[in-house]
Amino acid sequence: MTISVYNTPFRKKQEFTPLTGNRVNMYACGVTVYDMSHIGHARSMIIFDVISRFIRSKGYDLTFVRNFTDVDDKIIARANELGTSYKEISERYIDEFQADMRTLKVQKADVEPKATEYMPQIIDMILRLEEKGFAYRADDGSVYYSVTKFRGYGSLSGRRTEEMLAGARVDIGELKRDPLDFALWKRSKEGEPWWESPWSRGRPGWHIECSAMSTSILGPTIDIHGGGRDLVFPHHENEIAQSEGTYGVPFVRYWVHNGFVTIDGEKMSKSLGNFLTIRDLVKDVHPEVLRLLLISQHYRSPINFSRDSLQASTQAMVRFYEVLDRVNRCPATAPENRLTPLTGTFLEDFDQALSDDFNTPRAIALLHDLTTVLNRTLDDSPAVTAADRDGVKGAFGKASEVLGILEEEPAGFLESVRRSGMSATGLGASEIEELISQRAAARKARDFGKADGIRDLLLSKGIQLKDTPEGTLWETL
RNA sequence: GGCGGCAUAGCCAAGUGGUAAGGCGACGGUCUGCAAAACCGUUAUUCACCGGUUCAAAUCCGGUUGCCGCCUCCA
Numbered sequence: 001m002t003i004s005v006y007n008t009p010f011r012k013k014q015e016f017t018p019l020t021g022n023r024v025n026m027y028a029c030g031v032t033v034y035d036m037s038h039i040g041h042a043r044s045m046i047i048f049d050v051i052s053r054f055i056r057s058k059g060y061d062l063t064f065v066r067n068f069t070d071v072d073d074k075i076i077a078r079a080n081e082l083g084t085s086y087k088e089i090s091e092r093y094i095d096e097f098q099a100d101m102r103t104l105k106v107q108k109a110d111v112e113p114k115a116t117e118y119m120p121q122i123i124d125m126i127l128r129l130e131e132k133g134f135a136y137r138a139d140d141g142s143v144y145y146s147v148t149k150f151r152g153y154g155s156l157s158g159r160r161t162e163e164m165l166a167g168a169r170v171d172i173g174e175l176k177r178d179p180l181d182f183a184l185w186k187r188s189k190e191g192e193p194w195w196e197s198p199w200s201r202g203r204p205g206w207h208i209e210c211s212a213m214s215t216s217i218l219g220p221t222i223d224i225h226g227g228g229r230d231l232v233f234p235h236h237e238n239e240i241a242q243s244e245g246t247y248g249v250p251f252v253r254y255w256v257h258n259g260f261v262t263i264d265g266e267k268m269s270k271s272l273g274n275f276l277t278i279r280d281l282v283k284d285v286h287p288e289v290l291r292l293l294l295i296s297q298h299y300r301s302p303i304n305f306s307r308d309s310l311q312a313s314t315q316a317m318v319r320f321y322e323v324l325d326r327v328n329r330c331p332a333t334a335p336e337n338r339l340t341p342l343t344g345t346f347l348e349d350f351d352q353a354l355s356d357d358f359n360t361p362r363a364i365a366l367l368h369d370l371t372t373v374l375n376r377t378l379d380d381s382p383a384v385t386a387a388d389r390d391g392v393k394g395a396f397g398k399a400s401e402v403l404g405i406l407e408e409e410p411a412g413f414l415e416s417v418r419r420s421g422m423s424a425t426g427l428g429a430s431e432i433e434e435l436i437s438q439r440a441a442a443r444k445a446r447d448f449g450k451a452d453g454i455r456d457l458l459l460s461k462g463i464q465l466k467d468t469p470e471g472t473l474w475e476t477l
Numbered sequence: 478g479g480c481g482g483c484a485u486a487g488c489c490a491a492g493u494g495g496u497a498a499g500g501c502g503a504c505g506g507u508c509u510g511c512a513a514a515a516c517c518g519u520u521a522u523u524c525a526c527c528g529g530u531u532c533a534a535a536u537c538c539g540g541u542u543g544c545c546g547c548c549u550c551c552a
Contacts, residue, residue: 011481011482012493013493028552029552030552031551031552032550032551037552038552040551040552041552042552043552044552045552047552048552072550073550074550074551154480157480157481157547157548158480158481159479159480159481159547159548160479160480163479163480164479164480164548166479206550226552227552228551228552229481229482229546229547229552230546230547230550230551230552231551231552232481232547233480233481233547233548234547234548234549235551257552258552259482259546259552260545260546260552261552262545265544265545266545267545267546267551268552269550269551269552270550270551271549271550271551296489296490296500297489297490297491298490298491300482301482301483301490302482302483302545302546304489306489308488308489308501309489309501311501312488312489312500312501313500315500315501316500316501319500322514322515323515326515353491359491359492361490361491361498361499361500362491362492362498362499364491364499364500365490365491365498365499365500366498366499367499368498368499368500369498369499372515372516375515375516376515376516376517378515378516379507379508379515379516380516443510446510448510448511451510451511452510452511452512455512455513459513464513464514465512465513465514466513466514466515467509467512467513467514468514468515469515473514475514
């Protein structure tokens with residue numbers, strides 16, 4: 001099944017074919033490291049994580065690059081605020097970011113370049129742009145990109161240069177010729193970090209680093225370039241102008257942009273101050289629940305974060321793990337395979353769903369369908385074959401390989417969900433288990449008053465019992 | 478103001494020409510000593526509104542209304 005991808009500049013899905021045989025080059029814009037990452041970053045990282053996992057699972061030879069912007073105005077501002085160096089700030093928040101990604105099971109990219117490690121390449125690219133007449137020097141030693149020199153500027157975002165020029169604001173004190181021109185090289189002020197260059201002691205503008213890192217690692221034309229919707233203009237538009245201006249070949253074949261996480265319907269961002277950090281969230285929420293939540297809506301749509309959506313995702317994860325656990329606990333005494341035909345169908349449908357522009361919501365719906373049909377079969381007769389068990393493992397294993405959920409031992413996951421609610425119950429696991437076995441004994445003796453008394457006692461402490469053919473389970477409410 | 482996107486049941490949400498996935502919730506049933514869980518069934522003759530194209534439209538085109546994003550740092 002070939003993959004179709006929604007390509008931003010064309011505003012429609014297109015069949016995906018790599019530029020070179022089986023090789024796929026992908027670049028995703030990473031984060032500017034000046035603060036803790038929030039759930040909006042998590043969404044973007046998880047989406048490109050799933051995309052890269054899926055592309056690999058289809059057998060492509062993928063090289064995935066995700067950068068760090070480790071020098072920029074905000075980092076410098078933060079450093080000054082805290083009386084430290086930009087380097088300390090960026091290194092610290094890169095470490096924090098990496099820790100968050102490990103928690104969220106976001107795989108490391110093949111190359112994770114930092115802007116400051118690519119100064120020669122950045123400077124070289126600006127020199128070439130100068131030679132070709134796309135860049136000009138300002139009086140202060142900064143260098144700007146002349147947007148009107150690049151035909152096709154605005155094609156990604158669907159804007160016309162003339163219209164933008166007409167409506168543009170002009171900042172006082174800027175040394176640009178046109179308001180749309182953007183800095184390739186900025187002369188550093190007193191006390192700011194700088195690098196030696198042909199123009200001035202300064203630092204690169206934000207956009208040039210991605211062009212330089214992308215082309216020097218992956219070549220002048222790459223297959224997939226992605227990032228948040230907010231990067232379409234001007235960031236990605238400027239990257240195109242820079243890279244195509246330098247090399248004269250198409251920069252990116254498929255542009256992929258993800259929608260925002262909103263809170264109460266408003267975009268979450270650092271500047272609005274309405275953001276939830278990943279670190280805070282995973283204190284109470286299992287990382288897989290967070291992953292499921294963030295991929296349960298299509299990547300291009302905005303997703304609203306709420307207590308309700310968190311609750312729904314938790315329930316869904318518990319449902320998946322319970323059926324897995326159920327299959328594990330079933331005796332392997334069935335005379336014939338009943339689950340393997342179901343899991344076989346699932347695998348085909350799952351691939352089809354994700355091949356259609358990475359439709360994770362549909363893939364998750366398929367997991368629900370599979371869960372239902374597995375439960376139904378086991379309700380009918382609670383026995384499996386060894387092949388059934390492997391089939392179920394294979395099906396959920398595929399989901400775990402691609403979506404990065406369901407990677408834990410079912411019993412362990414259910415245990416950790418229980419534990420997250422257990423402090424409120426005032427009981428320990430062993431006490432609960434003891435009460436459950438007392439109840440079982442009472443039921444066996446048909447002393448239902450006592451049995452129900454125990455059940456009510458546990459319920460009053462927030463513990464719900466579930467009697468299954470394979471035994472009694474419990475969960476915290 | 479310019480550009481772009483979205484509007485599907487009580488809620489969340491798939492679905493880009495062929496007659497409305499999935500989840501949560503609610504209600505009825507099976508199971509159960511009774512419950513819970515699990516399972517079965519019901520819950521949108523209809524996809525913001527108005528026109529148009531078509532044998533056929535939630536899906537395409539035009540218009541209206543509402544919401545959101547970008548245009549300044551932003552995943």
